[in-house]
Amino acid sequence: MTTTLEQIARDALRLTPAQRAELADFLVESLESTPPDEIQRLWIDEANRRLEQVRSGSVKTIPGEDVLAEARRLAKR
Incomplete structure (x- = not known):
């Protein structure tokens, strides 16, 4: 240095x-080489894409309680 x-x-x-x-x-x-507003736009696009996947049924959602239970189980390892 x-x-x-x-x-x-x-x-x-x-x-x-x-x-x-x-x-x-x-x-x-x-x-960062990507301007902050471009990053924001990309995240919004990604959120909209995922929302459309849920609405169309092309992805299966997992209830929050199940996710937390699995996280707790894994944390105890």
Whole structure:
């Protein structure tokens, strides 16, 4: 790590946890190549696609209670 980067890291560690989280979000977003509104549109498209699958009967839904029971069973392993 370069001296400048080390100093930035030391300074960042002096921030509050909330400030570090905000900085981390900012840095991660700077790595994203897809703009946030495009990501939002893609998620909406995916949600609509899944909704259509449920409505058409092409996928089988699983009751929430069953999912939670299975998750609890697996967590006890």
